Amino acid sequence: xxxxxxxxxxxxxxxxxxxCNGIGDKDTLLARIDGEKVYxxxxxxxxxxxxxxxxxKNQYLYDNLYSKAALSAxxxxxYPELEEQWKAYYADLDARVLTMVYxxxxxxxxxxxxxxxxxxxxxxxxxxxxxxSTGDFLSVRPLVASxxxxxxxxxxxxxxxxxxLKLENPTxxxxxxxxxxxxxxxxxALQQELSTDVLAKHNIEIxxxxxxxxxxxxxxxxxxxxxxxxxxxxxxxxxxAKLAGLxxxxxxxxxxxxxxxxxxxxxxxxxDSGYVGHVKxxxxxxxxxxxxxxxxxxxxxxxxxxxxxxxxxxxNTFHVFYLAGIDASRLKPFDRVDVGIxxxxxxxxxxxxxxxxxxxxxxxxxxxxxxxxxxxxxxxVKRAMNRNLHDRIxxxxxxxxxxxxxxxxxxxxHSWEYRAMVRQSRWDYLSEHYIQKKFGCENIPEDTLKAxxxxxxxxxxxxxxxxxxxxxxxxxxxxxxxxxxHEYYMGYRMLYVxxxxxxxxxxxxxxxxxxVERLMSERFAAEAYSKATVHLYDTGVAExxxxxxxxxxxxxxxxxxxxxxxxxxxxxxxKVMFAYADNDSLFEHVAYEMAQIESENExxxxxxxxxxxxxxxxxxxxxxxxxxxxxxxxxxxNLGQNEQALEVLEEFLQKYPNSELKESAQWLVDNIKSNGKxxxxxxxxxxxxx
Numbered sequence: 200x201x202x203x204x205x206x207x208x209x210x211x212x213x214x215x216x217x218x219c220n221g222i223g224d225k226d227t228l229l230a231r232i233d234g235e236k237v238y239x240x241x242x243x244x245x246x247x248x249x250x251x252x253x254x255x256k257n258q259y260l261y262d263n264l265y266s267k268a269a270l271s272a273x274x275x276x277x278y279p280e281l282e283e284q285w286k287a288y289y290a291d292l293d294a295r296v297l298t299m300v301y302x303x304x305x306x307x308x309x310x311x312x313x314x315x316x317x318x319x320x321x322x323x324x325x326x327x328x329x330x331x332s333t334g335d336f337l338s339v340r341p342l343v344a345s346x347x348x349x350x351x352x353x354x355x356x357x358x359x360x361x362x363x364l365k366l367e368n369p370t371x372x373x374x375x376x377x378x379x380x381x382x383x384x385x386x387x388a389l390q391q392e393l394s395t396d397v398l399a400k401h402n403i404e405i406x407x408x409x410x411x412x413x414x415x416x417x418x419x420x421x422x423x424x425x426x427x428x429x430x431x432x433x434x435x436x437x438x439x440a441k442l443a444g445l446x447x448x449x450x451x452x453x454x455x456x457x458x459x460x461x462x463x464x465x466x467x468x469x470x471d472s473g474y475v476g477h478v479k480x481x482x483x484x485x486x487x488x489x490x491x492x493x494x495x496x497x498x499x500x501x502x503x504x505x506x507x508x509x510x511x512x513x514x515n516t517f518h519v520f521y522l523a524g525i526d527a528s529r530l531k532p533f534d535r536v537d538v539g540i541x542x543x544x545x546x547x548x549x550x551x552x553x554x555x556x557x558x559x560x561x562x563x564x565x566x567x568x569x570x571x572x573x574x575x576x577x578x579x580v581k582r583a584m585n586r587n588l589h590d591r592i593x594x595x596x597x598x599x600x601x602x603x604x605x606x607x608x609x610x611x612x613h614s615w616e617y618r619a620m621v622r623q624s625r626w627d628y629l630s631e632h633y634i635q636k637k638f639g640c641e642n643i644p645e646d647t648l649k650a651x652x653x654x655x656x657x658x659x660x661x662x663x664x665x666x667x668x669x670x671x672x673x674x675x676x677x678x679x680x681x682x683x684x685h686e687y688y689m690g691y692r693m694l695y696v697x698x699x700x701x702x703x704x705x706x707x708x709x710x711x712x713x714x715v716e717r718l719m720s721e722r723f724a725a726e727a728y729s730k731a732t733v734h735l736y737d738t739g740v741a742e743x744x745x746x747x748x749x750x751x752x753x754x755x756x757x758x759x760x761x762x763x764x765x766x767x768x769x770x771x772x773x774k775v776m777f778a779y780a781d782n783d784s785l786f787e788h789v790a791y792e793m794a795q796i797e798s799e800n801e802x803x804x805x806x807x808x809x810x811x812x813x814x815x816x817x818x819x820x821x822x823x824x825x826x827x828x829x830x831x832x833x834x835x836x837n838l839g840q841n842e843q844a845l846e847v848l849e850e851f852l853q854k855y856p857n858s859e860l861k862e863s864a865q866w867l868v869d870n871i872k873s874n875g876k877x878x879x880x881x882x883x884x885x886x887x888x889x
Contacts (some may be wrong), residue, residue, distance in 0.1 A: 231734040233272035237264050243337050244619040257743040266724035267626040273727040285628045293604035300617045301606040310344045347381030401601040402562040413540040417533050424531045429479040431524035435478045436465040439517040442509045455521040530625035547586030559597050634720050639677040648672045658705040667804045675708050679780035683707050688812035718778040721747040769796045791822045803837040827851045828860045
């Protein structure tokens with residue numbers, strides 16, 4: 200049972216100073232959500248990074264802090280190993296976080312002054328800040344630092360006014376503007392001073408890399424220097440119907456050549472018995488044949504003598520191919536590629552470093568090796584490595600190690616910004632990984648991924664090989680099959696015309712994945728929060744109740760529908776469809792409701808597609824009968840597609856011979872077959888009776 204306790208704590212206590220930090224610790228607790236604590240400093244960091252409050256405060260707190268805390272608590276509860284994984288992950292981030300705290304907050308904002316020092320100046324000089332400001336110290340902290348610096352360097356500032364700005368009697372407004380520009384100039388100088396020789400100051404050294412030997416690289420990476428495999432092919436080009444009848448039995452090569460001479464429409468190959476030649480995998484075919492998308496997948500793992508089924512080329516011509524031979528991939532000799540390898544090494548494209556090589560040292564001791572680089576790239580950068588990228592990452596990390604030392608010397612590893620950034624990073628990691636586990640991305644078997652790759656190739660990043668595409672394949676494989684099917688059937692008329700279900704998968708994923716994943720993530724957060732034990736300590740802010748819960752969404756949709764707001768109800772049902780795409784019963788329920796609303800709103804094309812999707816996906820549902828009849832009716836009466844309507848209605852009569860809608864369906868069928876004469880006669884009869 201969920202307990203919500205609103206503890207009476209004075210809001211004033213949220214801003215009590217604790218030591219030298221501008222925001223306190225134990226006295227600044229905003230919420231406790233299961234085992235997670237949310238502090239005022241977490242909210243303050245959000246506001247600073249966002250440039251102020253961007254929504255109603257209670258929802259802003261929920262969206263950015265409370266929901267993530269709830270997900271993190273649930274993550275640690277259900278998957279305790281995530282806590283240790285987070286610690287290992289963060290170990291590579293800590294230096295970069297400290298660098299940000301040092302450069303952005305300590306130097307750029309505070310100009311190396313402490314929060315306590317600046318707060319004291321701010322409280323003593325409130326008249327210097329606009330009356331319409333937020334009244335929040337943190338929102339104007341950079342300006343406070345600027346004015347404080349000018350006051351601490353009064354003689355230099357006076358000289359700046361007189362000599363640089365040439366102002367004899369500056370107004371109060373001129374003086375404030377001058378203080379800001381005076382301080383900004385110091386900020387630039389300060390950043391340069393602190394960055395100059397930063398590596399040497401902290402005993403950080405970037406080590407020279409050993410040279411890459413072309414022959415060693417060649418021997419180690421022979422897969423890069425293989426010839427492209429291919430096939431020796433013959434073909435016949437003709438109409439698809441004619442091709443289908445040419446080879447009732449498997450022909451010999453001589454028989455195939457004779458058929459090609461007699462029947463092929465391709466004059467260039469027909470005169471040479473249909474000979475296409477040696478064709479490399481995934482290359483364009485010669486003699487005007489062009490691209491045949493299914494040719495290479497069809498030939499994969501086949502033996503010489505294999506005859507393909509009828510295949511369609513990109514120019515809408517049709518072909519049958521005979522596999523005469525296989526050109527296996529071979530290693531190119533070194534003397535054929537040595538110059539290219541040497542040039543690629545010089546340009547940094549070919550690049551290889553042993554995992555034991557030390558890249559960065561501190562006081563002569565290794566702190567970062569090539570093995571660390573490989574791990575870092577896999578975790579954060581996720582790009583193919585070359586010399587230029589490698590050098591940039593090493594330089595960035597070396598500076599991060601140095602600035603992290605500088606931050607620790609200034610005790611910034613105890614600052615409120617650092618604490619808040621670490622917590623935010625942890626919540627982001629735990630919540631994101633929990634959601635991925637909920638999606639099921641991490642539990643897809645290897646053979647399932649390989650089978651998907653064989654069917655669709657790289658579904659998101661075209662051209663990726665299997666290893667490169669693995670993460671994408673996991674996402675596509677874990678994507679709810681309900682959404683794949685519903686989109687495919689619903690969009691049969693235009694979006695996926697001519698595509699098989701397998702061919703539609705990458706397209707559906709590209710169209711719908713962002714919205715499905717966003718709404719499912721909101722649902723997981725709402726469910727975690729609603730089941731958590733939540734203590735809220737800020738009595739001045741009402742608790743936000745998350746709405747991405749099925750019962751809440753359905754109740755709202757039903758209420759809107761009853762109030763006549765059918766379009767609004769439709770979009771609430773749609774939220775359920777996307778947020779609960781993995782829930783068969785909910786998906787089925789809202790799919791029918793959405794089709795009904797489209798029909799009632801006279802959105803007939805959409806309704807027809809959704810009715811079709813419904814009875815294809817749930818043929819045994821009690822609503823499948825009504826969905827099929829409704830589709831046939833719409834095709835006939837509203838869309839004027841009588842031929843298709845006839846097919847649907849006759850299928851209906853065959854499948855539901857005892858339906859209450861049988862007579863209506865039969866009348867529609869008879870009317871279509873009479874070319875509308877039954878309807879005309881009926882209208883005449885009605886008019887006569889009137």
